[in-house]
Amino acid sequence: MRRIGIKQIVWLGLLFVVMAAVIAACSGRTENPSSTAGNRAATGNKPGTKLFKAENGEIEIPANPQRIVAIQFAGDLLALGVKPVGIGSIVLNNSEQLKDELAGVADVGDVSVEKVLELAPDLIVAPSYLPPETVEKLGKVAPTVTLPWGGFAGSDPLEEVRTFGRMLGKEKEAEAWIARYKEKAAQAKQKLAGVIGPGETAASYEIWAKNLWVWDKNQRAGYNLFATLGLTPPDKVKKDVFEPGKSRDISQEVLPEYAADHMFVTVYQEEGGAERAKELMDNSIWKNLPSVKNNRVYLLNLKQFWFSDGLSLEKQLDILTETILSRSQK
Structure with a gap:
């Protein structure tokens, strides 16, 4: 060896x-x-996720979600170029102006946890008015964020788009959409300057089977009429109704007190609403309104004005502008 x-x-x-x-x-x-x-632990999230402060607390969500189910807020997502894989039936049934953009999107009812589960989402966005037990069930399917629904809570639609931009990491897209919307608004104001005089008033109304609503400044056409186009409500509307959440159901007898020079009217036709609208418009109280005599009542399609989120708002601005201009040319 x-x-x-x-x-x-x-x-x-x-x-x-x-x-x-x-x-x-x-x-x-x-x-x-x-x-x-x-x-x-210090940053509060795992790789590929982030914390988002929502109505239901700080929720850990994907930094770049690919499969979003939105019970509401379709117009906000679409404004950012994001198409959800599932949407609530209220939106699909009552959002005529987003019909093309939502083609092929699954209907998850109002709201079916089972249908949401089938879509295998990585993020769920829901309005905060949903029952807590429903939100809890959805949270077991995927991270679930709840937010105030603008049409219900009176929040500013532009800030709502910004909120979604922060949530989805699309801040630039949000600001680009807002800039586009504001530019369109500026053009609309120029077009309407000679049609609606500085001293003339405007307001938004809706006829139901048993109700006659005067809407607050954010409901239906309100945001575009007041915040965007800068129109003025009648004194009675400004005093009693204008602030978010103060929409008022009035009798037809007091309608002249709330009537504007330009009245934008929608009709909830179900459950006898269509018949009530015809009955009201055949009444002498209605026929004697100055806006009726001057042909300044604009009947709007409720399914085009049900929502005030993002892209819905932008398309409504186009409809309002075209409707007012076409009436002035007759």
Whole structure:
């Protein structure tokens, strides 16, 4: 057997020392699990996720969600160029102006957790008026964010689009849409400057089977009429009805007190609403309104003005502008 010399023993020893140093250095560069956990805890999210402050708390959501189910807020998503995979039946049944953009989107009812589950979403967006137990069930399917629904809570539609921009990491898209909307609004105001005089008033109304509503400044056509086009409500409307949440059901006898020079009217035709509208418009009280005599009552399609979110609002501005201009040309 060959003996190992002193020099070979020394060299082997040095080799072991070098190898140990290399291993130690590599170990030093390896991520410390406890340190990583601490960093993630500090930021509050896992890789590929982020925290979003919603009505139902801080929710950990995907940083770049690909399959979104939205019970409401379709117009906000579409304004950002995002098409949901599922949408609530209220939107699909009552949003005529978004029909083309929502073609092929699944109907999840109002709201079926089972149908939502079938779509395998990675994010669910719901209005805060949903019962907490429904939100809890949806949260077991995918991260669920609840927000005030603008048409219900009176929140500003443009800020709603910004909120979705922050949620989805599409802040630039949100600001680009808002800029486009404001430019369209400026053009509309120029077109209507000679049609609606500075001293003339406007307001939004809706006829139901058993109700006659005067809407607040955000409902139906309200946001575009007042915040966007800068029109003025009648004094009685401004005093009693104007602020969000103060929409008022009035009798036909007091309608002249709330009537504007330009009246924008929708009809909820179900449950006898269509018949009530005909009955009201055949009444002498209606026929004697100045707006009726001057042909300044604009009947709008309710399914085009049901929602005031993002793209819905933009399309409504086009409809209002065209409707007013076409009436003035007759």
